[in-house]
Amino acid sequence: MGKRVLLIEDEPNIIEAISFILSRDGWTVHTHEDGTTAMDKVLGLPPDMIILDVMLPGRSGFDILRDLRASPVTKDIPVMMLTARGQEKDRELALRLGANHFMTKPFSNAEVRDYVRSLMEA
Numbered sequence: 001m002g003k004r005v006l007l008i009e010d011e012p013n014i015i016e017a018i019s020f021i022l023s024r025d026g027w028t029v030h031t032h033e034d035g036t037t038a039m040d041k042v043l044g045l046p047p048d049m050i051i052l053d054v055m056l057p058g059r060s061g062f063d064i065l066r067d068l069r070a071s072p073v074t075k076d077i078p079v080m081m082l083t084a085r086g087q088e089k090d091r092e093l094a095l096r097l098g099a100n101h102f103m104t105k106p107f108s109n110a111e112v113r114d115y116v117r118s119l120m121e122a
Helices: 011-023 038-044 059-071 087-099 109-121
Strands: 005-007 029-033 051-055 079-083 101-106
Touching: 005 011, 005 038, 011 029, 011 059, 011 109, 029 038, 038 059, 051 059, 051 109, 059 087, 079 109, 087 101, 101 109
Parallel strands: 005 029, 005 051, 051 079, 079 101
Antiparallel strands: none
């Protein structure tokens, strides 16, 4: 099993926190901050898992998720959506589009680590 996660997030403090949490757990964490070029980054070196923010510059995480699920290369990569907007309609949309999990900010370090572990074991 691979141990590479791509974190698509534009908030530096979130990038730092998740990178730290997952690196300590043995993951190689790659990061990307722009929604417009996110698919290029994913397709350049498909990760074992993606953590995807909903609100990104250039393009929403929902649009990127749609593209991920439509591509034969990325359709099966586990995706955990991350957002500060915890409304039920956002959660429902993410799951309908094919997200494996939906997590709201703020989150606990253990919660992120445990969900990443569980998605990779599925």
